Amino acid sequence: LQHWSAAFVARSGDRIELASGLDLGFATGIGEDYARKLGATRLSDPKARWRRQPATEKQLRALKRWKVKVRPDLTKGEASDLLSAAVARVA
Secondary structure, three states: OOOEEEEEEOOOOOEEEEEEEEOHHHHHHHHHHHHHHOOOHHHHOOOOHHHHOEOOHHHHHHHHHOOOOOOOOOEHHHHHHHHHHHHHHHO
């Protein structure tokens, strides 16, 4: 069983841990709740239109750097989720 943390990283680089020792679904929910409290509702909305658009070249390059395998039809939302999980693994 993997344990995950939810954290907020400010533009200054300061990291605020919101919770730790969670399963992935719960950690994701805490992060999404925090994003909504900050007013980032479009970013945390799993049904947002941007999530269905094709992944950007920048996202695909980042996924490659993180050594994440991707499908040719990857969406922005899927790429965002994969990048978040890759970063969380090393945090």
